[in-house]
Amino acid sequence: MSMFKIAGAAALVTLVSATASFAHIVADPAEAKPGSYFRTALRIGHGCGAGKPTTAIRVTIPADIANASAQPKPGWEVKVETAKLEKPVDAGHGRMADTVVSAISWSGGSLPNEQFDEFGLVLKLPNEPGKQFWLPVVQTCAGGEVRWDQIPVAGQRVERPAALIRIADTHGGMQMAQMNHSQHQHGSMPMPAKAGDITVEQPFARATPAKVGGVFLVLKNSGGTADRLVKATSPVAGSVELHTHIKDGDAMRMRGVENVPVPANGQTALEPGGYHIMLIGLKQALKEGDSFPLTLTFEKAGSVTVIVPVQKAGAPAPAGGHEHKH
Numbered sequence: 001m002s003m004f005k006i007a008g009a010a011a012l013v014t015l016v017s018a019t020a021s022f023a024h025i026v027a028d029p030a031e032a033k034p035g036s037y038f039r040t041a042l043r044i045g046h047g048c049g050a051g052k053p054t055t056a057i058r059v060t061i062p063a064d065i066a067n068a069s070a071q072p073k074p075g076w077e078v079k080v081e082t083a084k085l086e087k088p089v090d091a092g093h094g095r096m097a098d099t100v101v102s103a104i105s106w107s108g109g110s111l112p113n114e115q116f117d118e119f120g121l122v123l124k125l126p127n128e129p130g131k132q133f134w135l136p137v138v139q140t141c142a143g144g145e146v147r148w149d150q151i152p153v154a155g156q157r158v159e160r161p162a163a164l165i166r167i168a169d170t171h172g173g174m175q176m177a178q179m180n181h182s183q184h185q186h187g188s189m190p191m192p193a194k195a196g197d198i199t200v201e202q203p204f205a206r207a208t209p210a211k212v213g214g215v216f217l218v219l220k221n222s223g224g225t226a227d228r229l230v231k232a233t234s235p236v237a238g239s240v241e242l243h244t245h246i247k248d249g250d251a252m253r254m255r256g257v258e259n260v261p262v263p264a265n266g267q268t269a270l271e272p273g274g275y276h277i278m279l280i281g282l283k284q285a286l287k288e289g290d291s292f293p294l295t296l297t298f299e300k301a302g303s304v305t306v307i308v309p310v311q312k313a314g315a316p317a318p319a320g321g322h323e324h325k326h
């Protein structure tokens with residue numbers, strides 16, 4: 001420890017904080033872009049002691065987070081609580097809301113004391129660079145509960161901190177969360193989105209001023225059983241359809257499909273000119289640099305929510321310069 005004495009008290013405090021926080025309930029990732037739909041997960045490091053598995057998690061959503069949704073979790077029941085606001089807030093996509101999600105809980109499962117798990121969330125964050133949010137979490141176990149609701153004041157260490165989310169400063173600078181070294185995220189690498197054996201990679205949508213838009217991504221199946229994408233939903237669109245392109249003489253035409261197959265130990269690319277996800281009745285134009293949540297449901301693997309970044313119109317263009325027409 002002499003090395004840390006030389007480095008000074010500040011370094012020692014950081015070390016203690018980082019070690020202790022490993023067991024805390026944290027949001028991972030913890031650093032978000034201003035105004036984004038932020039996908040994160042509450043990581044539960046342990047139960048309430050030997051032989052006391054976690055049976056429920058309830059997170060309180062601060063009032064200035066305009067919208068929140070929970071990722072479904074097999075074996076756990078999701079409950080969303082709402083609250084009525086005195087003053088409407090911007091809920092994104094030009095919509096004002098006077099009812100907001102006030103709490104989300106997962107219950108009915110059993111997470112053994114010595115195991116960890118993650119509970120996924122998407123939060124619509126305000127456009128306030130540098131702002132921090134503390135999400136109080138109540139962890140219920142067989143035979144008791146632990147309230148992770150303490151908010152550290154500068155430089156102090158607390159026993160049971162709430163989960164911290166910090167909105168990055170402008171210019172995309174991802175700065176280290178002040179209190180919690182273990183939450184430091186390098187860059188803005190998206191969390192790999194997984195449902196069972198299916199991994200969703202490289203999602204993107206193309207910018208469009210129209211009421212319809214296409215979403216493209218790659219579905220990888222690491223399992224020995226074939227699966228199928230059967231449904232997609234997104235809060236930005238009135239409805240979402242699964243489409244493919246078929247060649248009709250010289251023309252390419254779009255056609256709705258019931259599902260998109262993903263072979264065992266293989267992958268299916270949804271790409272311009274082939275399978276794609278169609279957003280119908282967009283509530284707002286898709287602008288380059290925006291992002292939005294999209295929930296995919298698979299026949300076997302269940303559901304997963306991915307954050308889809310919007311890229312510039314027409315790129316990468318499909319062969320033959322085909323454009324969507326509806």
Ligand SMILES: [Cu+2]
Nearest residue numbers: 243254278324
């Ligand atoms: Cu289409």
